[in-house]
Amino acid sequence: MTTSGDSLVCSRCGARHAAEHRFCGSCGAELHPASEAPASAVEIDRLAGARYSPDSGTAPDRAPMAADPAYSAPRDDAFPYYIPPGRIVALTVLSSGLYIFYWMYATWRQYREHTGEIAFPVMHALSLLVPIYQFFRLHAHMRVYQELMEQRGVPTTLSPARIVLIYFGVVLLGLVSFILPAEEPLTMSQQAAYVAINVGQVTLLSWILWHAQTNINRFWQHRLGIRLGWMPLGMAEIVVVAVGLVLGWGMLAIILIDPSLLNVGVEVPAGAGDG
Secondary structure (H helix, E strand, C coil), rough: EECCCEEEEEECCCEEEECCCCCCCCCCCEECCCCCHHHHHHHHHHCCCCCCCCCCCCCCCCCCCCCCCCCCCCCCCCEECCCCHHHHHHHHHHHCCCCCHHHHHHHHHHHHHHHHCCHHHHHHHHHHHHHHHHHHHHHHHHHHHHHHHCCCCCCCCCCHHHHHHHHHHHHHHHHHHHCCCCCCCCCHHHHHHHHHHHHHHHHHHHHHHHHHHHHHHHHHHHHHHHHHHECCCCHHHHHHHHHHHHHHHHHHHHHHHCHHHCCCCCCCCCCCCCC
């Protein structure tokens, strides 16, 4: 960076900028030395670095990343944004697909923290409970990450339309489950249908979250470099999985073993209503 009167000249591309500018609008390079910026601003600068270069695997105005993966172990000073795809698949299966609500909350919160945009992660996650509207919100969720990756030059395979289409299959399987009988005696074909529906829903949801998180992890890796850390396993996450385990696989076990347990009504003794 050099100065010329009241303006700054980018040392990388030669573009001129006002003295108060922190980054070059042409190439994204930092105009002020890191030592001149307060610590809090330096943290923001790390989030707003230059475009990713697919050839080198690093941003052009930064030193190459360390050989070890950034997410090989948690670090106290690292942004806890990395969620292992294997963990997501395991928790999605254990929760019978209910984990998608927590995932929507967590990734939308990360987006808000990174961009500074006004957002409501809890309401965004609960929108999946609203018929029809859930498809629009899921599409918007995937679209903002897709656009963020494209704007910052990070390769992405996210396809919001494809993900919504697959999620439509999840909802459709759920509707089919309401048509099937849940009373004794169940035939072998009916039991097989219930198992196929549950397994099908969990498989589709696992693919959606695995595919999306793989792309999101790539974005955080390229944007935050070696400062990327694991997102810790929280109590809310465990609760969601426990609830899904009971409501999903637990209910399926009851239907297959003894559907009469679902009849919670109290039988009124004969003659109880006689005066």
